Amino acid sequence: MSPALDERDRIRAAMERILQGTPQHSNGALTIVALAEEAGVPRNALTQRHPDLKNDFYMQVKARGQLPDSEIRLRKQVVKLKELRAKDATELAQLRTDVEYLVRAVNQLSVENRQLRGALSQPGTTVRALPTQAQPNGSL
Structure with a gap:
């Protein structure tokens, strides 16, 4: 599938809308996923066909002091x-x-x-049972 002729123009327009805070087709996040959604292109259009636009987008985000x-x-x-x-x-x-x-x-x-x-093994050792304490409920 070949890219549409206006793909770069749509990406640039989407960049402007997102950076101005007026997205129309995405959540407006400062991400490539949102940019691709806003431009109506697959994400790989930015990562493979137009990495220069992706880099430009991130540079503009950084230049504005935004993360x-x-x-x-x-x-x-x-x-x-x-x-x-x-x-x-x-x-x-x-x-x-x-x-x-x-x-x-x-x-x-x-x-x-x-x-x-x-002590138990010694001859003549006496073993004594120790007294037990009665429990409050009467059991031992």
Whole structure:
């Protein structure tokens, strides 16, 4: 399929409408997708047949001090990911601390268990049942 003769003119007109904030056929986003939609051309018309117009569009957006919508979206995502990473780092530090405490508790219980087993294996050791505490609902 060959490009329409007026394709470049339609792209230029669409660029002006989007940059002026008066889009007629798109959402007016500062993206190639919106530009192609506004011009009524496939996106690859800008990326393959008319990359000079695509580059010109991005240069005009940048010259106006505006960020393309895709960059704005990516910047927001970067901020969100940094927040998640900080939260994960805090949680990971807490988990590492918890693991250290649990390892200490397991080691202490292992030592006590070994001592009790050693005491039980001695001749003449008397085993006594410890009194149990009654639960408020009457169960043990």
